[in-house]
Amino acid sequence: xxxxxxxxxxxxxxxxxxxxxxxxxxxxxxxxxxxxxxxxxxxxxxxxxxxxxxxxxxxxxxxxxxxxxxxxxxxxxxxxxxxxxxxxxxxxxxxxxxxxxxxxxxxxxxxxxxxxxxxxxxxxxxxxxxxxxxxxxxxxxxxxxxxxxxxxxxxxxxxxxxxxxxxxxxxxxxxxxxxxxxxxxx
Amino acid sequence: xxxxxxxxxxxxxxxxxxxxxxxxxxxxxxxxxxxxxxxxxxxxxxxxxxxxxxxxxxxxxxxxxxxxxxxxxxxxxxxxxxxxxxxxxxxxxxxxxxxxxxxxxxxxxxxxxxxxxxxxxxxxxxxxxxxxxxxxxxxxxxxxxxxxxxxxxxxxxxxxxxxxxxxxxxxxxxxxxxxxxxxxxxxxxxxxxxxxxxxxxxxxxxxxxxxxxxxx
Numbered sequence: 001x002x003x004x005x006x007x008x009x010x011x012x013x014x015x016x017x018x019x020x021x022x023x024x025x026x027x028x029x030x031x032x033x034x035x036x037x038x039x040x041x042x043x044x045x046x047x048x049x050x051x052x053x054x055x056x057x058x059x060x061x062x063x064x065x066x067x068x069x070x071x072x073x074x075x076x077x078x079x080x081x082x083x084x085x086x087x088x089x090x091x092x093x094x095x096x097x098x099x100x101x102x103x104x105x106x107x108x109x110x111x112x113x114x115x116x117x118x119x120x121x122x123x124x125x126x127x128x129x130x131x132x133x134x135x136x137x138x139x140x141x142x143x144x145x146x147x148x149x150x151x152x153x154x155x156x157x158x159x160x161x162x163x164x165x166x167x168x169x170x171x172x173x174x175x176x177x178x179x180x181x182x183x184x185x186x
Numbered sequence: 187x188x189x190x191x192x193x194x195x196x197x198x199x200x201x202x203x204x205x206x207x208x209x210x211x212x213x214x215x216x217x218x219x220x221x222x223x224x225x226x227x228x229x230x231x232x233x234x235x236x237x238x239x240x241x242x243x244x245x246x247x248x249x250x251x252x253x254x255x256x257x258x259x260x261x262x263x264x265x266x267x268x269x270x271x272x273x274x275x276x277x278x279x280x281x282x283x284x285x286x287x288x289x290x291x292x293x294x295x296x297x298x299x300x301x302x303x304x305x306x307x308x309x310x311x312x313x314x315x316x317x318x319x320x321x322x323x324x325x326x327x328x329x330x331x332x333x334x335x336x337x338x339x340x341x342x343x344x345x346x347x348x349x350x351x352x353x354x355x356x357x358x359x360x361x362x363x364x365x366x367x368x369x370x371x372x373x374x375x376x377x378x379x380x381x382x383x384x385x386x387x388x389x390x391x392x393x394x395x396x397x398x399x400x401x402x
Contacts, residue, residue: 014263015263015266018263020255020258023255023258024251024255026281027251027254028251029318031236031246031250031251031254032241032243032244032245032246033238033239033241034241035241035243035244036241036242036244036247037237037238037241039244045244048244048387049246049250050248051249052246053246053254056252056254057257057258057261060258060261060263061261061262061263063263064263064265064266065262065264065266065267071228071231071232071235072232072235074235074236074238074239075231075232075234075235075236076232076235077235077238078234078235078237078238079203079231079234079235081238082202082203082234083203085203085205086203095209124230124234125236126236126237127236127241129238136199141233141389143233144199144202144204145202145233145237147222148202148203148204149204149354150199150204150205151195151196151198151199165195166193166194166195169194169195169198170193170194170195173197173198173230176229176230176233177226177229180229186394
């Protein structure tokens, strides 16, 4: 296992001295996770592998932009993998958009994002939170994160009125806010 | 917290990266200007990170790491990007908007306002910045497609309320509205309009001022 601090140290080692051993450790931990995450969305193993590899190369290139006070390594790598997936989808049938453009639009630069949440968030806490969601809410959240779908598409696929999907998202986000605010007060 | 926040489902679509470029740009500006929206997006992104961390992992094969390490010989670790330079006169523009501005200048539009058309990579939405002098209004217009507005400077008022910097409006709201710029600084807003699927024909275009100005 790799703790959040260890993972952040590894990215900083890449940034400060192009540390290939640090990259290798990070790759062994995150590349298989990115591949598995992407495959949940229905991607075939080959595409998922390509996205995982391209995402890790982006981690190398952009290591100096990582800021551990703003996001954990997992969160940062998630945003890179997400953008790589979008990039790949666009290559197959949609207009090409450079991943750098997406990084700009999808990465607000202000440093005021909650440090405690972004950096200190652990998998266990979120797992507990997810277990607290109703099955209906969980389905919508999983489709959004794993299957790369807009709330409109989710409504169509579940054959639900748009309003129902919106209210499930709002309830789930309400739970998320509640749980994380409790966490921040500790 | 802004009085007119973007709806949660749009922030979720933004955080998971599925919004088309135009709406994503609009939400990015709202997020840059609204701490509550920024908090929500940062939590949602952390949720994505936690879901990634929790994966058991899928095997990449023995050769994958060696292959990627070999490729890194030709890939430099890029220096940290310098802070975005603000153009004089465009200090109100959050950094995600800056690359879209280039050297574009305000152009007077027929109807008493100024605009800068923003080019996108895709072709699903039209995006423009509008600048309205205090007390001036946009002509009454109908909403014919999904529309997102983010206020970047000043403010405006219409029959749905008052919108200040950072506020986010989702249309179509009422069938018709007539936004008027508030006193003080000129009102600057980014407007993103989904291109209608059905063409409205020459007469429809002429009758709808925003269509007539090449908006849709």
